[in-house]
Amino acid sequence: MNDLPNSGPRPASELEDLKRIWATPGGFRLLTAVNNTVVGTLYIGAAFLFFVLAGILALLMRTQLAVGDNTFLSQDLYNQLFTTHGTTMMFLFAVPAVEALGVMLLPQMLAARDLPFPRLSAFAIWAYIIGGLVFFSTIFYDMAPKGGWFMYPPLTLKEYSPGDNADFWLLGIGFIEISAIAGAIEIIVGVLRTRPPGMTLAKMPIFAWAMLIFAAMIVFAFPAVILATMLLEIERTFGWPFFTAALGGDALLWQHLFWFFGHPEVYIIFLPAAGLVSMMIPTMAQTPLVGYRLIVVALIATGFFSFGLWVHHMFTTGIPGLSLAFFSAASMAVSVPSGIQVFSWIATMAAGRQRFRITVPSLFILGFLFIFVLGGLTGVMVAVVPFDFQAHDSYFIVAHLHYVLVGGMVFPLFATFYYWAPLVSSRMLSERLGKWTFGLMFIGFNTAFFPMHITGLSGMPRRVWTYPGNLGWDILNTISTVGAFIMAAGVLVFILDLVRNFRFGQGGVQNPWNAGTLEFLPNDVYSTRSIPHVTSREPVWDQPGLAEQVDQGLHYLPNAPTGGRETLITSAIEAKPQYVLQMPGPSWSHLIAAAGTAAFFLLLTVKQVNIAIACGVLAIGACLFWTWQLDRPSQGEVQVARNLRLPTYITGPLSHSWWAMVVLMLVSASLYLSYVFAYLYLWTVSPEVWAPAGSPGLPGIAYPAISATLLVVGTGLVIASGKMLPQPGRQSPSVAALLALAAAAMVAAIAVEVWGHLGTGLDPAASSYGAMVFMASVLEGQIAFAVVIMCLFAGARAVTRQLDRDRRVTFDNAALLYYYAAAQGLFGLLLIHGFPRLLG
Amino acid sequence: MIGTLIFILTGPILWAADLTIIYGAQSSLCAFGALPPQIVGWLVLAPCVILMGLVLLALAKPSPVFRGLTGASPPPEQWPFLLSITRLLGGISVLAMVYFSIAALLLPACGQLR
Numbered sequence: 024m025n026d027l028p029n030s031g032p033r034p035a036s037e038l039e040d041l042k043r044i045w046a047t048p049g050g051f052r053l054l055t056a057v058n059n060t061v062v063g064t065l066y067i068g069a070a071f072l073f074f075v076l077a078g079i080l081a082l083l084m085r086t087q088l089a090v091g092d093n094t095f096l097s098q099d100l101y102n103q104l105f106t107t108h109g110t111t112m113m114f115l116f117a118v119p120a121v122e123a124l125g126v127m128l129l130p131q132m133l134a135a136r137d138l139p140f141p142r143l144s145a146f147a148i149w150a151y152i153i154g155g156l157v158f159f160s161t162i163f164y165d166m167a168p169k170g171g172w173f174m175y176p177p178l179t180l181k182e183y184s185p186g187d188n189a190d191f192w193l194l195g196i197g198f199i200e201i202s203a204i205a206g207a208i209e210i211i212v213g214v215l216r217t218r219p220p221g222m223t224l225a226k227m228p229i230f231a232w233a234m235l236i237f238a239a240m241i242v243f244a245f246p247a248v249i250l251a252t253m254l255l256e257i258e259r260t261f262g263w264p265f266f267t268a269a270l271g272g273d274a275l276l277w278q279h280l281f282w283f284f285g286h287p288e289v290y291i292i293f294l295p296a297a298g299l300v301s302m303m304i305p306t307m308a309q310t311p312l313v314g315y316r317l318i319v320v321a322l323i324a325t326g327f328f329s330f331g332l333w334v335h336h337m338f339t340t341g342i343p344g345l346s347l348a349f350f351s352a353a354s355m356a357v358s359v360p361s362g363i364q365v366f367s368w369i370a371t372m373a374a375g376r377q378r379f380r381i382t383v384p385s386l387f388i389l390g391f392l393f394i395f396v397l398g399g400l401t402g403v404m405v406a407v408v409p410f411d412f413q414a415h416d417s418y419f420i421v422a423h424l425h426y427v428l429v430g431g432m433v434f435p436l437f438a439t440f441y442y443w444a445p446l447v448s449s450r451m452l453s454e455r456l457g458k459w460t461f462g463l464m465f466i467g468f469n470t471a472f473f474p475m476h477i478t479g480l481s482g483m484p485r486r487v488w489t490y491p492g493n494l495g496w497d498i499l500n501t502i503s504t505v506g507a508f509i510m511a512a513g514v515l516v517f518i519l520d521l522v523r524n525f526r527f528g529q530g531g532v533q534n535p536w537n538a539g540t541l542e543f544l545p546n547d548v549y550s551t552r553s554i555p556h557v558t559s560r561e562p563v564w565d566q567p568g569l570a571e572q573v574d575q576g577l578h579y580l581p582n583a584p585t586g587g588r589e590t591l592i593t594s595a596i597e598a599k600p601q602y603v604l605q606m607p608g609p610s611w612s613h614l615i616a617a618a619g620t621a622a623f624f625l626l627l628t629v630k631q632v633n634i635a636i637a638c639g640v641l642a643i644g645a646c647l648f649w650t651w652q653l654d655r656p657s658q659g660e661v662q663v664a665r666n667l668r669l670p671t672y673i674t675g676p677l678s679h680s681w682w683a684m685v686v687l688m689l690v691s692a693s694l695y696l697s698y699v700f701a702y703l704y705l706w707t708v709s710p711e712v713w714a715p716a717g718s719p720g721l722p723g724i725a726y727p728a729i730s731a732t733l734l735v736v737g738t739g740l741v742i743a744s745g746k747m748l749p750q751p752g753r754q755s756p757s758v759a760a761l762l763a764l765a766a767a768a769m770v771a772a773i774a775v776e777v778w779g780h781l782g783t784g785l786d787p788a789a790s791s792y793g794a795m796v797f798m799a800s801v802l803e804g805q806i807a808f809a810v811v812i813m814c815l816f817a818g819a820r821a822v823t824r825q826l827d828r829d830r831r832v833t834f835d836n837a838a839l840l841y842y843y844a845a846a847q848g849l850f851g852l853l854l855i856h857g858f859p860r861l862l863g
Numbered sequence: 864m865i866g867t868l869i870f871i872l873t874g875p876i877l878w879a880a881d882l883t884i885i886y887g888a889q890s891s892l893c894a895f896g897a898l899p900p901q902i903v904g905w906l907v908l909a910p911c912v913i914l915m916g917l918v919l920l921a922l923a924k925p926s927p928v929f930r931g932l933t934g935a936s937p938p939p940e941q942w943p944f945l946l947s948i949t950r951l952l953g954g955i956s957v958l959a960m961v962y963f964s965i966a967a968l969l970l971p972a973c974g975q976l977r
């Protein structure tokens with residue numbers, strides 16, 4: 024016992040402190056809670072609600088399609104239904120559900136008290152719930168988008184989709200993606216920095232690996248679709264012709280940007296589910312995962328390769344054969360890592376010390392394997408270009424996509440519900456009802472979707488509201504509809520099970536499945552009593568007595584030495600303890616910020632610009648109030664173990680906020696790279712509208728020179744203010760003044776750039792070239808907006824004695840974003856003023 | 864830390880570079896018809912071969928690559944894990960690049976093929 028980090032028995036006051044500090048607020052104030060178990064459960068609940076709602080839409084569609092020449096639904100309503108069903112399932116159910124599991128399970132699996140930015144997760148969740156509900160409700164007012172879940176222009180341009188329907192998709196979904204990115208930042212920093220001591224990369228649970236890769240993929244994939252939605256919304260509102268062929272735009276640009284996001288998206292949905300399966304199978308087989316390293320490799324390889332597949336959604340758009348072959352090749356390659364995982368799982372089941380236990384989670388996993396493998400096989404079929412020419416846009420695709428999505432995500436999710444319910448419910452879900460749920464869902468799913476392969480091959484196109492009754496498709500469709508209702512009955516039994524058995528709260532059965540990982544250690548609102556020292560991948564199996572030791576507070580941080588919420592930050596690779604992170608608790612501010620942000624975007628959709636701006640200002644105000652309370656002063660060093668004292672304040676590359684800023688910069692850089700791609704792409708498509716020949720020439724070189732100088736001078740001012748930070752406790756108006764000047768320099772740089780182009784008579788609405796030129800400034804302006812706020816914020820703290828040489832995180836963050844924005848601005852000037860000059 | 868991540872990802876990063884180069888080069892060269900298709904074909908194959916060679920080299924001599932990227936010697940405790948992940952990822956990336964090369968060898972560079 025003596026080699027444990029702490030000695031016992033611990034004073035009783037420690038536990039009381041932990042309970043008090045981490046208590047979940049009661050009554051109305053429950054809304055302000057940030058504990059991961061509370062907001063995580065809320066998050067999953069909301070995602071499940073969207074699954075049920077979108078499922079009801081699916082049933083309506085299936086009822087309409089049950090027989091030919093049916094008139095139950097009109098064509099227009101059917102269009103709204105499949106668009107809302109697809110969009111809700113993808114953006115409001117699948118991605119949020121797995122992100123929610125990350126928020127809920129990761130801190131438990133890593134024995135962290137919480138993820139590093141609890142209010143950020145809570146903000147993301149509330150923004151998603153409010154925005155999602157409003158988006159979904161458009162179906163009730165005949166306002167839902169109709170362009171399909173991928174919203175291709177030209178169909179979605181103003182001419183062919185008048186009204187606000189499409190705007191709800193563009194602004195609503197665009198902003199929910201921002202919330203997904205916020206969650207991703209949280210997860211990346213959480214997985215890399217809040218692991219327990221000893222949990223090196225090689226000992227990390229597979230789910231944590233999967234979530235790390237999931238979040239990294241969000242960082243690189245989502246910006247492409249955010250850019251695409253910005254371009255389309257701007258074209259719809261102001262007529263900048265990014266997608267209009269007559270003015271040098273190209274509808275295929277949308278497809279490239281959308282699928283550069285859209286294909287990774289399906290792996291974004293699948294990888295976490297695969298991670299969950301890799302956690303449950305070893306428990307059910309009571310043996311470590313066979314081929315841990317291979318699975319890690321498979322997850323990383325899938326994550327990477329999935330970015331090289333997007334053109335396989337565009338096989339029929341007229342791209343040259345060899346280009347298609349590259350993407351066909353990459354699509355074949357991506358099936359290799361998925362195959363590796365499937366074989367690892369089967370091997371683990373076979374290697375078990377005892378027979379693989381058949382519980383409800385195991386049943387769902389077996390169902391997943393069957394369905395997902397079938398979906399994978401049809402995936403390889405459609406990766407073959409000539410086959411895809413035949414199957415494209417037919418019911419074969421509807422069958423394929425549901426086999427991979429429902430098999431690859433919904434079945435693992437239900438396994439997860441049954442397996443991990445004891446973490447947040449004091450009662451377990453029923454094995455008996457669970458078996459019914461599984462049976463109905465499995466039989467229903469296959470009955471509904473297997474026949475669609477045949478309907479598709481016999482020619483039935485997707486997205487049709489009805490079909491003539493004499494083509495031989497009736498009986499297959501009737502079977503599909505019956506299957507859909509059987510599956511729905513399964514979901515209904517699950518809801519019944521929830522109502523009967525799910526009781527939110529701790530105190531349920533301890534480690535009911537005898538799992539080897541940390542989330543089943545004794546838990547309370549503060550997570551585990553102390554943070555264990557980990558020496559293996561299945562610590563609960565390999566470190567006897569761990570649960571008791573942790574519960575008696577014999578490991579790290581058994582108390583709350585700073586008197587507030589806190590967790591341990593460790594190094595990213597070797598998980599060596601580095602410092603104690605002081606975390607914020609419940610608050611209204613992030614909630615108001617979330618409501619304000621959602622209102623801002625949704626009111627813009629219905630063109631209520633003034634009220635929208637008021638809500639935007641409210642949101643920013645709430646964010647400032649929220650962040651003002653962060654960056655608490657150091658509490659000196661505190662004792663976290665017998666022989667270990669750690670600091671409570673860290674700046675620079677070791678700090679978690681530095682990491683979050685770096686991830687944010689990566690997001691901005693991917694957005695900008697997508698823009699650069701779009702610029703060059705439109706040039707290859709329509710060189711005839713490009714300056715100098717096809718559009719007004721560039722402004723004189725003096726304009727970009729002044730702009731660049733302003734950016735460089737601004738950067739210099741920020742560096743200088745960093746050197747002038749005052750001693751602790753001192754005020755520094757000069758730092759504030761320098762930061763304000765730097766912010767002004769950046770704004771001026773953008774103004775000069777825009778002014779120069781306006782002077783040449785360039786019109787953003789006249790050609791895709793003009794639109795692209797001004798778009799560079801729009802993107803720079805967007806980031807400059809954040810820079811200005813952060814510089815003024817840091818300045819305000821310098822004046823109020825809350826920014827000094829030691830306590831400097833707000834300054835460091837502003838400076839980092841400033842450097843990034845200046846670099847992006849300089850690169851933009853080079854592109855906009857250099858490239859056409861290069862062309863001559 | 865960042866260096867270590869890049870080290871692990873050597874294979875996939877070079878794979879991504881390969882796809883970007885060959886897809887970008889082939890589609891723009893074909894669009895402008897600047898070069899005869901045979902030459903485009905060779906221009907596509909060349910990066911595949913060079914980048915596969917680079918991955919294999921990195922897999923054969925991992926320690927100098929690690930040092931070059933991180934500025935530190937491989938950490939003895941983590942090394943076996945890091946090395947095996949890097950090598951497996953490199954192997955799978957080379958396989959994927961072989962697939963690209965086969966396409967480049969078999970198909971005409973600029974044909975629509977329909």
Ligand code: HEM
Pocket residue numbers: 078081082084085105106108109110112113117170171172173421424425428429432433471484485486487507510
């Ligand atoms: C619960 C059982 C489900 C049923 C019965 C069902 C049924 C349908 C139907 C009838 C369509 C329209 C086909 C067409 O007219 O082209 C459709 C489309 C679609 N579904 Fe489902 N679905 C289910 C679950 C899911 C799930 C779980 C997901 C994703 C996670 C999903 C994603 C989609 C997508 C992306 C589309 C394409 C929408 C579009 O064409 O724009 N579905 N589904």
